[in-house]
Amino acid sequence: xxxxxxxxxxxxxxxxxxxxxxxxxxxxxxxxxxxxxxxxxxxxxxxxxxxxxxxxxxxxxxxxxxxxxxxxxxxxxxxxxxxxxxxxxxxxxxxxxxxxxxxxxxxxxx
Amino acid sequence: xxxxxxxxxxxxxxxxxxxxxxxxxxxxxxxxxxxxxxxxxxxxxxxxxxxxxxxxxxxxxxxxxxxxxxxxxxxxxxxxxxxxxxxxxxxxxxxxxxxxxxxxxxxxxxxxxxxxxxxxxxxxxxxxxxxxxxxxxxxxxxxxxxxxxxxxxxxxxxxxxxxxxxxxxxxxxxxxxxxxxxxxxxxxxxxxxxxxxxxxxxxxxxxxxxxxxxxxxxxxxxxxxxxxxxxxxxxxxxxxxxxxxxxxxxxxxxxxxxxxxxxxxxxxxxxxxxxxxxxxxxxxxxxx
Numbered sequence: 423x424x425x426x427x428x429x430x431x432x433x434x435x436x437x438x439x440x441x442x443x444x445x446x447x448x449x450x451x452x453x454x455x456x457x458x459x460x461x462x463x464x465x466x467x468x469x470x471x472x473x474x475x476x477x478x479x480x481x482x483x484x485x486x487x488x489x490x491x492x493x494x495x496x497x498x499x500x501x502x503x504x505x506x507x508x509x510x511x512x513x514x515x516x517x518x519x520x521x522x523x524x525x526x527x528x529x530x531x532x
Numbered sequence: 533x534x535x536x537x538x539x540x541x542x543x544x545x546x547x548x549x550x551x552x553x554x555x556x557x558x559x560x561x562x563x564x565x566x567x568x569x570x571x572x573x574x575x576x577x578x579x580x581x582x583x584x585x586x587x588x589x590x591x592x593x594x595x596x597x598x599x600x601x602x603x604x605x606x607x608x609x610x611x612x613x614x615x616x617x618x619x620x621x622x623x624x625x626x627x628x629x630x631x632x633x634x635x636x637x638x639x640x641x642x643x644x645x646x647x648x649x650x651x652x653x654x655x656x657x658x659x660x661x662x663x664x665x666x667x668x669x670x671x672x673x674x675x676x677x678x679x680x681x682x683x684x685x686x687x688x689x690x691x692x693x694x695x696x697x698x699x700x701x702x703x704x705x706x707x708x709x710x711x712x713x714x715x716x717x718x719x720x721x722x723x724x725x726x727x728x729x730x731x732x733x734x735x736x737x738x739x740x741x742x743x744x745x746x747x748x749x750x751x752x753x754x755x756x757x758x759x760x761x762x763x764x765x766x767x768x769x770x771x772x773x774x775x776x777x778x779x780x781x782x783x784x785x786x787x788x789x790x791x792x793x794x795x796x797x798x799x800x801x802x803x804x805x806x807x808x809x810x811x812x813x814x815x816x817x818x819x820x
Contacts, residue, residue, distance in 0.1 A: 425579055425588040432592020436600070443601040451598040458591050464558050469579070471557070473565035476581040482558045483587055513552065520556035 429462075449498065450491040453510055457486035460514040463521040470528040490514075635804055642671065666725070669734035669805035673725045676765040677800040678772075682706055682714065682781070683756035685789035704788045706757060708741040710780070711748075715739065715759065717777010721768045723761035725802040729753045732805035749806055756791075765796045 443451065461483035468474040490510055497506030565575040642665070649658040665671045685704025715733065718726055726733045731748040733739075738748075745752040761768065772778045773794075784790040 423579070425584055428585045428588030429592040432589035432594075433596045434592075435589070436593040436596025440600060441597060443597060448601060451594075451602055455594060455598045458594055462591055464556070464561070467557055468561045469576070471561075472576050473561045474576045474579070475561055475564040475568070476577050476579075476584045478558065478560045478564050480583050480587050482560060483591070516549070516552045517556040520553050524556070 425465075449503070450494050453490040453494050453507055454487045456511055456514050456518075457490035458483060460517050460521075461486045463518050463525070467521045467524050467528075470525055486514075631806065638670070638804070669725065669732045669737075672801060672804045673762055674799055674801040675724070675762045676796075676798055677723070677760065677762040677802075678765065678769050678794060678796045679800060680714070680718070680759040680761070681756050681791075681793045682711075682759065683791040685791065704790055705744070706746070706755060706784075706790055708739050708746050710784060710790075711739045711746055711757065713780045714777045717772050717775050717780065718759065718761045718763075718768075720775055720777065721763065721771035723763040723768060725762040727760045727802045729758055730803055732803055734805040737805065760800050760802050762800060762802050765798070769794060769796050 461479065464482065465474060465479040468479070493506050493510055494503060497503035568577075569575050645661065646658050649661070662671070666673050684706055711728065715726060715728070728739070728748050731737070731751055731753065733748070740747045742752065745754070746757070747753070781790075781792055785792060
């Protein structure tokens with residue numbers, strides 16, 4: 423419950439503060455968000471499986487975001503930024519969907 | 533490296549997608565749970581750690597910020613599009629009204645010209661002038677003739693957005709070269725003046741393609757195309773039908789489903805063309 427409240431609080435804070443994102447950071451945002459979502463869905467599934475570990479979650483979240491940003495940065499330097507981003511989105515998207523499927527099985531037994 | 537104890541699955545390096553689908557969860561969770569179990573603690577930790585809360589707030593802020601920063605307001609693109617379309621239409625209507633004014637003035641000039649010539653008792657010059665202006669398309673003409681309606685095939689309608697670029701079925705579309713062949717057929721059949729959708733074909737007219745639109749006199753036309761030709765009515769129709777243009781058109785109809793209809797009329801009107809502005813050309817003196 424508390425993490426969900428934290429998420430909502432974060433959303434509200436972000437919406438209210440409406441901070442300006444510096445231009446150099448903007449290419450990394452979408453990938454970082456997808457990576458963060460992947461970590462979040464993984465955590466939800468872990469909670470349902472009964473093996474949640476806060477340390478693992480925090481580390482996986484941070485490493486996901488950093489690696490995603492790194493991949494985009496590297497791709498931009500090599501001139502294949504959009505292709506690499508697509509790859510990252512596909513892989514993370516697959517993970518999100520299969521985690522989502524597990525969560526669904528837990529929740530609805532279907 | 534080390535000699536493997538178990539023969540490796542030869543496809544192991546290619547099982548990325550399978551791996552992703554079957555074990556989407558970070559393996560660290562499983563490992564940590566096993567470690568905690570060995571230490572005699574419950575497999576899962578609680579959800580009350582402050583670190584977790586901080587990260588959750590961070591995720592929330594990140595989501596909100598990126599949504600705000602990256603979202604392209606839905607209306608903006610459409611607004612700009614509408615604005616551009618609006619300015620095109622207004623310019624177009626400006627051009628139309630200017631053209632109408634020019635034509636009116638031209639008519640006045642022609643009237644004064646005939647009057648002046650009549651006063652000067654040079655009727656021969658007057659008839660020559662009117663003949664030449666008919667030939668050059670400077671004045672509207674009417675007379676017996678035919679109307680030929682050509683339209684794209686039914687299946688080649690533009691897609692929902694009206695964007696011909698995303699539309700793949702361009703087979704049944706009338707192209708500029710079709711139009712050129714048909715018009716040339718009409719000239720050969722004895723047409724004396726031709727207009728397409730109200731655009732008079734003059735010596736300076738070109739039938740061109742710009743993207744998917746046919747341009748005549750640099751004005752884009754939209755189907756259906758109505759070709760009006762002044763000439764010897766039925767005779768011209770027969771000549772056209774049996775000539776190259778008619779045969780080509782029939783081929784278009786049979787092979788691509790392009791629709792066309794031809795009707796002769798006792799009196800058709802062909803409007804004047806855009807006034808040609810001659811800046812450099814002048815009459816060459818004939819050698820005597």
